[in-house]
Amino acid sequence: MSGGQPVRITVDRDRCCGSGNCVVTVPEVFDQDDAEGLVVLHQPEPPPEYADRLREAVDLCPAGAIRLDE
Numbered sequence: 877m878s879g880g881q882p883v884r885i886t887v888d889r890d891r892c893c894g895s896g897n898c899v900v901t902v903p904e905v906f907d908q909d910d911a912e913g914l915v916v917l918h919q920p921e922p923p924p925e926y927a928d929r930l931r932e933a934v935d936l937c938p939a940g941a942i943r944l945d946e
């Protein structure tokens with residue numbers, strides 16, 4: 877479901893291993909820093925219509941570094 881409920885994303889850079897899966901899945905929300913390749917969060921409260929792809933990003937993160945609250 878991707879209704880109109882607000883969603884909130886948090887990332888744990890201490891866990892991130894720089895795989896980049898999240899950046900490929902939701903480039904509007906995630907990026908990687910140039911120095912270490914660790915995740916950078918562009919939008920902590922992304923539009924609800926991104927929810928399906930955000931769930932996918934959570935599932936694809938090999939480090940369990942992404943948390944989605946909705």
Ligand code: SF4
Pocket residue numbers: 887891892893894895896897898899906908913914915936937938939940941942
């Ligand atoms: S998918 Fe996970 S481990 Fe990979 S860059 Fe994103 S937060 Fe880091």
